[in-house]
Amino acid sequence: MSAQAFRVAVLASGTGTNLQAILDTVHGQDGIEVGAVASDKPGAMALDRATDAGIAAECFPRDGFDSREERDGAMSEWLAEKEIHLVVLAGYMQLLSPSFIERWRDRIVNVHPALLPSFPGLDAIGQALDAGMEVTGVTVHFVDEGVDTGAPILQRPVPVPASRDRDELEDAVHATEHILLPEAIRLLASGRVSAERVDDALASKVDVEGTGVPFGELTAEAARAQGQRLTDVGTWGPLQRVAKVAHAWKLLAAQLEKEGRATVRDLPAADVIEHAERLWVLPPPEGLIEGVRG
Numbered sequence: 001m002s003a004q005a006f007r008v009a010v011l012a013s014g015t016g017t018n019l020q021a022i023l024d025t026v027h028g029q030d031g032i033e034v035g036a037v038a039s040d041k042p043g044a045m046a047l048d049r050a051t052d053a054g055i056a057a058e059c060f061p062r063d064g065f066d067s068r069e070e071r072d073g074a075m076s077e078w079l080a081e082k083e084i085h086l087v088v089l090a091g092y093m094q095l096l097s098p099s100f101i102e103r104w105r106d107r108i109v110n111v112h113p114a115l116l117p118s119f120p121g122l123d124a125i126g127q128a129l130d131a132g133m134e135v136t137g138v139t140v141h142f143v144d145e146g147v148d149t150g151a152p153i154l155q156r157p158v159p160v161p162a163s164r165d166r167d168e169l170e171d172a173v174h175a176t177e178h179i180l181l182p183e184a185i186r187l188l189a190s191g192r193v194s195a196e197r198v199d200d201a202l203a204s205k206v207d208v209e210g211t212g213v214p215f216g217e218l219t220a221e222a223a224r225a226q227g228q229r230l231t232d233v234g235t236w237g238p239l240q241r242v243a244k245v246a247h248a249w250k251l252l253a254a255q256l257e258k259e260g261r262a263t264v265r266d267l268p269a270a271d272v273i274e275h276a277e278r279l280w281v282l283p284p285p286e287g288l289i290e291g292v293r294g
């Protein structure tokens, strides 16, 4: 165990492609080490990936213990022995018991295949398709006692393909997860983001790929105009809104460039935000418009 390393544990139930992305892009870099991988599923491919990488791997199956609390207690002890700083849920399909969450509070994060708080729970991709969304996405968030309710750390939009083909959308969502989850781990390891400082992630880290536009400033500006902190804006997840505005900004930039018109930077923020509102097929959740626009 290297001195001072930021030690990450990954919990996974399935194939472990997110684990692999973490192993390939953050493990062994910038003082970050994956120190343990646990699963509830005997034979999960994630366990093989860990073993292949020389990382301690252990299975805690539900039927191997008298209760969920007991199973989670054993897992908690094992993670503590491994001197873990951060527990990453990457496709872990079990609810964690309250005592586990209490012990690791603010040190558990999850990746969810939707822009929370839209579509929490199972089959988030199917939920987004059924709801007729044009844009969905990925969220990395802190884990609390609720189902996908903890504070968001990073969110990124993923456009639903025109074909509305589920496999195509799943591939795009997974590819985004493989970038966003390692990025969140790096942010947490660096100490630039913590449970107390989620706000700081907004301005600096949620980005519009390819435009170089600091859109965090745009939404921060909108919030300031309302005399509110970004996290108080509306009842909607602030990062969801940022992600949506980012997507709108990107589309507008492409459109303006095609038409040979002024750059998107010349547009008033309100226009970009209005365009963003129109990208969602469903009406925004109640309270959003009041919260944002006063």
Ligand code: GRF
Binding pocket: 012, 013, 014, 015, 016, 017, 018, 019, 090, 091, 092, 111, 112, 113, 174, 177
């Ligand atoms: C991911 O889509 C994650 O968001 C979901 O389960 C999937 C896990 O995939 N909860 P993998 O095991 O990392 O390949």
